[in-house]
Each structure stands twice: as C-alpha cells, then as structure tokens.
Amino acid sequence: MTEHVHTYAGNPLERGEALRRDEDHIRRLQQSAEARFLPFLNLKVAVNETDLDWQDRKILEQPNSQVIFLGMDESESPLFAVHLQTPPENQEFADCRLLASQLSLPNTGILAQARAQLDWHQRNPFCAQCGGVTHSERGGQIRRCQQCEKHIFPRTDGVAIMLIVDEVGGDRCLLGKGHGRMARANFYSCLAGFIDQGESLEEAVRREVWEEAGIRVGPVQYHSSQPWPFPSQLMIGCHGIALHKDINFDPVEMSHVDWFSRSEVNRALAGDHPTLNVPGPMAIAHHLIRTWADGEIEL
Amino acid sequence: MTEHVHTYAGNPLERGEALRRDEDHIRRLQQSAEARFLPFLNLKVAVNETDLDWQDRKILEQPNSQVIFLGMDESESPLFAVHLQTPPENQEFADCRLLASQLSLPNTGILAQARAQLDWHQRNPFCAQCGGVTHSERGGQIRRCQQCEKHIFPRTDGVAIMLIVDEVGGDRCLLGKGHGRMARANFYSCLAGFIDQGESLEEAVRREVWEEAGIRVGPVQYHSSQPWPFPSQLMIGCHGIALHKDINFDPVEMSHVDWFSRSEVNRALAGDHPTLNVPGPMAIAHHLIRTWADGEIEL
Numbered sequence: 176m177t178e179h180v181h182t183y184a185g186n187p188l189e190r191g192e193a194l195r196r197d198e199d200h201i202r203r204l205q206q207s208a209e210a211r212f213l214p215f216l217n218l219k220v221a222v223n224e225t226d227l228d229w230q231d232r233k234i235l236e237q238p239n240s241q242v243i244f245l246g247m248d249e250s251e252s253p254l255f256a257v258h259l260q261t262p263p264e265n266q267e268f269a270d271c272r273l274l275a276s277q278l279s280l281p282n283t284g285i286l287a288q289a290r291a292q293l294d295w296h297q298r299n300p301f302c303a304q305c306g307g308v309t310h311s312e313r314g315g316q317i318r319r320c321q322q323c324e325k326h327i328f329p330r331t332d333g334v335a336i337m338l339i340v341d342e343v344g345g346d347r348c349l350l351g352k353g354h355g356r357m358a359r360a361n362f363y364s365c366l367a368g369f370i371d372q373g374e375s376l377e378e379a380v381r382r383e384v385w386e387e388a389g390i391r392v393g394p395v396q397y398h399s400s401q402p403w404p405f406p407s408q409l410m411i412g413c414h415g416i417a418l419h420k421d422i423n424f425d426p427v428e429m430s431h432v433d434w435f436s437r438s439e440v441n442r443a444l445a446g447d448h449p450t451l452n453v454p455g456p457m458a459i460a461h462h463l464i465r466t467w468a469d470g471e472i473e474l
Numbered sequence: 475m476t477e478h479v480h481t482y483a484g485n486p487l488e489r490g491e492a493l494r495r496d497e498d499h500i501r502r503l504q505q506s507a508e509a510r511f512l513p514f515l516n517l518k519v520a521v522n523e524t525d526l527d528w529q530d531r532k533i534l535e536q537p538n539s540q541v542i543f544l545g546m547d548e549s550e551s552p553l554f555a556v557h558l559q560t561p562p563e564n565q566e567f568a569d570c571r572l573l574a575s576q577l578s579l580p581n582t583g584i585l586a587q588a589r590a591q592l593d594w595h596q597r598n599p600f601c602a603q604c605g606g607v608t609h610s611e612r613g614g615q616i617r618r619c620q621q622c623e624k625h626i627f628p629r630t631d632g633v634a635i636m637l638i639v640d641e642v643g644g645d646r647c648l649l650g651k652g653h654g655r656m657a658r659a660n661f662y663s664c665l666a667g668f669i670d671q672g673e674s675l676e677e678a679v680r681r682e683v684w685e686e687a688g689i690r691v692g693p694v695q696y697h698s699s700q701p702w703p704f705p706s707q708l709m710i711g712c713h714g715i716a717l718h719k720d721i722n723f724d725p726v727e728m729s730h731v732d733w734f735s736r737s738e739v740n741r742a743l744a745g746d747h748p749t750l751n752v753p754g755p756m757a758i759a760h761h762l763i764r765t766w767a768d769g770e771i772e773l
Binding site: 178180181183184186190192193196284285287288289290291292295298299300301302303304305306309327328329330331332333369370371372373374375376377378382386394395397399400401402404407409411425427 | 477479480482483485489491492495583584586587588589590591594597598599600601602603604605608626627628629630631632668669670671672673674675676677681685693694696698699700701703706708710724726
C-alpha cells in the first residue's frame with residue numbers, strides 16, 4: 176500500500192532523544208552560532224513573504240516565555256522555536272493553518288511540531304496531580320513539577336476520522352455537516368471523534384459513526400494518519416462499510432448527515448459542485464474521500 | 475483483512491454520549507435499582523472468584539472518592555465504576571493485569587475503560603492551565619476547572635509498537651530487551667514508544683526504531699490496535715521492513731536488541747524455547763510477532 180504523507184507530517188528533523196538527556200548540551204547548542212530560531216507570537220509563526228522566517232540567536236534578546244529544542248536539521252544545525260511575548264518591529268506573523276498550503280511538506284512538519292509543543296507548554300504551567308508549578312526540561316520535551324517532581328509528557332489526542340461507504344463495493348459515502356459557519360457554507364466532511372479510554376481504533380470508528388449518524392459499521396480499514404497541531408491531535412484515518420443505510424443523526428453534534436454519490440463527491444473534490452463543499456487537500460478527510468471516489472482503494 | 479480484537483478491547487457497553495448531557499439523568503440512573511457498580515480499591519478491581527464482582531447501589535454507602543458512569547449494558551442496565559477509599563469487609567480485589575487472562579473479552583474491555591477512567595480522575599484533581607480545583611462532570615466523561623471553567627478531557631496516549639523484519643520476505647525480526655526484571659528473564663519484545671507531537675504513526679515507527687535500534691525503516695503497515703489501561707495507552711501495532719541489518723542500539727533504553735529467526739520466535743511463542751521469552755497472547759506484541767511468524771501476513 177502506498178503511504179500517504181499528509182500536510183503537517185514529513186518533518187525531517189532528528190529530534191535528538193539521546194541529546195536531550197544532557198541539559199548542558201542543549202544549552203550549548205542554543206548558544207551556538209549555527210542555532211536557528213523560529214519565533215512565534217500568540218501561536219502565529221514568523222514569516223518572510225510566505226516562508227518560515229528562521230532567525231539567529233539575537234532573537235533571544237526579545238522578551239520570550241519559552242524556548243524549545245526542535246532537533247537537528249540535515250546540515251547538523253540545531254533548530255529551536257521561541258514563544259515571544261511582544262511583537263518585534265517589522266516582523267510579520269502568520270496563522271499556522273492558513274500558511275501551511277504555502278510551505279513545503281517538510282516545513283509543514285516542522286511547523287506542526289513547533290506549534291503543538293509551544294502551545295502545550297503554554298497550557299501546562301501547573302501540575303494536574305498536585306497543583307504545583309511546572310518547568311520545562313530536556314529542551315522542552317517534558318515538564319517537571321517543582322512540588323511533587325512528577326514528569327509531565329506532551330499530550331497528543333488520537334482522533335478517529337472515517338469515510339463510511341453504504342455497502343461492499345457501494346457507490347455512496349457518508350458525510351456530515353456541523354453547525355455554525357460550516358453549515359452556512361454547506362461544508363460536508365468525514366465524521367470524526369476522539370478515541371476514548373479503553374477502546375481500539377476500530378471500536379472508536381464504530382462508536383463515533385453510531386453516535387453521530389445512527390449507522391452501524393462493519394469492517395474498518397486503516398488508511399493513513401495526519402498530525403493536526405490545533406492544538407495537538409493525531410488524526411487516524413479509516414474507511415468502513417455500513418451495515419445498513421437508514422441514518423439517524425445526532426442534531427446536537429451535526430446539522431445534517433447524508434449519503435453522497437461518487438459522482439457528486441468527485442465534482443465537489445474538484446471544486447466543481449454547485450452547492451456541495453468538501454475539505455481541501457490539506458486535510459486527511461480530503462484523501463479519505465478521494466482515494467475511495469477515484470477507485471484508488473476498494474472497499 | 476481480519477480485524478484483531480485484543481485483550482482490553484471488545485467493550486460492549488453503549489457509552490451514552492447523548493445521555494451524559496443531562497446530569498440529572500445520570501444521577502437518576504445511578505440511584506435506580508437496575509444500576510450495577512464495579513468497585514475498585516487502589517486501582518484493583520473487586521472480584522468474586524475470578525470474575526468481576528458487580529454490586530448493587532448499596533456499595534455507595536462505602537466511603538468513595540469517585541463514581542463514574544461506564545454506559546448501558548445489553549439489558550439496558552446502567553453500569554458504574556466506584557473508587558472506594560477503604561476496603562469493605564470480606565471483599566477481594568485483584569490486579570487488573572493479572573486478572574485479564576481470566577475474563578471474557580467483553581469484560582476485559584469494560585475493565586480497561588473503568589480502570590483507565592478512574593485512574594485519570596485520581597491523577598487530575600487540579601487544572602494544568604490555572605492550578606484551580608477540578609470536578610467531574612457528565613458522569614465522569616470530563617472534568618471542569620472550578621476556577622477558569624476549562625473542560626478537561628481524559629487523556630489517551632498513542633504508542634507505536636512495531637515488528638520490523640530484516641528485508642522484504644525476510645526470515646528475521648527485530649526484538650529488544652529492556653533493563654531490569656525483563657532483562658533478567660531474557661524477555662524480548664517488539665520495540666515501542668509514544669507518538670510525538672507533530673508526527674504521523676508511520677513517522678513515529680521509524681523514529682522509535684532509529685532511536686532504540688539504530689535501524690532505518692522503509693515501508694510501514696498498520697496491523698491492529700489495543701487499549702492498554704496502565705494507565706491509558708492506545709497501542710497502535712505496525713509491521714515494517716528494515717532498510718539495512720546492522721544494529722546500533724541505545725544502551726540507555728535497551729539492554730540488547732537483535733534479529734531473531736522465524737523458527738526461534740515460533741518456538742518462543744509456543745513457550746518451547748530454552749532461553750528466549752516473548753510476550754503472551756494478552757499483549758498486541760505477541761500478535762504482531764505471531765502473524766508474521768506463522769505467515770498470516772506477508773511483508
């Protein structure tokens with residue numbers, strides 16, 4: 176099977192698991208002339224035109240709340256991300272979601288790592304176990320509670336996202352429309368939801384489709400996965416086959432769920448459908464739909 | 475492809491996503507005569523001989539620190555788990571890992587959900603964002619900070635676990651031995667590690683094998699997943715193919731990593747190898763090894 180490498184994957188850095196055991200070494204890397212720094216402000220990233228605006232160690236003179244070690248690049252330069260507290264003069268920052276389509280795949284991967292990790296540090300100044308203050312260690316790979324000494328590891332939330340077809344070899348797939356802005360744009364996508372504690376990926380697929388659409392799903396097949404740094408999901412994409420066709424959707428979660436034919440979704444994927452909008456190629460949902468619609472995978 | 479349903483999966487309960495929106499309804503279910511409760515003490519579960527010891531609402535008279543709603547069983551009875559603070563008289567409790575091999579598959583799934591969720595509540599009395607006190611809501615599905623009102627969702631950590639073979643159609647697989655007790659028992663298993671922020675499943679497989687064994691991996695293929703409630707992992711099992719054979723393992727993480735032939739691991743899986751020990755059928759690692767060794771899957 177071909178491996179699908181999605182936007183926000185393809186990160187080429189050597190994250191330096193072993194290096195991180197020596198805090199002094201990380202500090203020396205950070206002070207070296209080769210070190211390059213990617214500044215963030217309010218989780219927006221520094222840009223120069225439409226590319227990441229890497230800077231040298233002078234950026235550390237700006238007030239900042241966090242510096243994390245991302246890893247070593249292919250030329251052995253140590254790369255860091257910096258969370259600035261005030262905007263430097265004449266520096267532009269871009270939204271990480273809007274920017275991604277302009278970047279090379281490896282750069283989307285670096286951006287995903289940097290944004291997810293900086294955000295995690297911002298959201299975890301306290302220990303959930305004892306309420307104590309936590310500090311960053313190992314170049315930002317973990318935090319440690321200063322009161323109970325607990326190690327706190329970054330959190331990545333697994334999300335099951337699935338395209339369900341109406342029968343074996345079927346010609347229709349199940350898409351849903353949320354509420355609010357998405358509903359007004361007539362934007363339909365794959366169903367999706369967080370994987371619960373004590374369930375497998377396949378069980379999460381079946382539970383979510385049952386809860387959101389009232390459809391029981393039989394066979395489930397893994398397709399690919401996509402890191403999604405808003406804030407830090409791992410989208411795990413699957414295809415599945417429905418056991419029946421009558422939909423009973425949850426109006427709290429969804430404004431509408433329906434079956435769409437292969438020809439309809441092919442037009443929507445090409446941006447050529449008069450009313451139906453579906454996710455663009457940045458999202459794994461697009462590829463779950465496309466690989467089924469164009470016959471790349473058979474279900 | 476056949477779906478592998480592992481120990482700690484197979485949970486048949488309807489978790490009641492929609493029900494949980496009404497806290498009063500959950501309270502009424504908890505007080506009903508049909509409600510059944512699974513007591514835990516220090517994360518050990520109440521047992522009667524070798525089965526789960528479900529009890530009626532009288533158990534709530536015992537001092538407890540947490541009651542969570544697990545869901546509705548097939549006969550529409552609401553099931554709960556209770557975290558007791560003191561041991562009731564004449565009640566036996568068992569370790570959830572040792573007990574699992576005695577239970578039916580559906581019961582291992584219920585046990586996994588209950589243990590992981592109760593443990594998560596015990597470990598999250600405070601808000602990591604503001605340090606405020608958190609309370610359980612939606613029958614234990616979430617906690618909410620009483621200070622900043624943030625919703626806190628249960629955490630499930632994705633772990634990539636992989637069996638790597640030495641070449642396409644190869645006859646040897648890569649297994650590693652940790653330190654301590656496992657090393658003394660000559661216990662070898664699949665390599666594994668937490669999925670980082672900003673990486674796909676396949677990238678996590680390649681990074682872990684590189685970090686732990688110094689082996690570069692080419693194609694990666696998803697196999698199956700297993701919830702592992704110690705404390706709350708989702709083990710995502712893959713097979714992969716090495717790009718070279720020379721090992722350079724990390725002595726901090728591993729005491730030894732080596733290639734093992736199909737005939738050797740087949741003997742070990744059958745418990746018939748004089749020196750080599752491998753995981754038993756409770757663990758996804760066993761099935762990653764077995765499905766390759768017995769030719770069920772081809773790589």
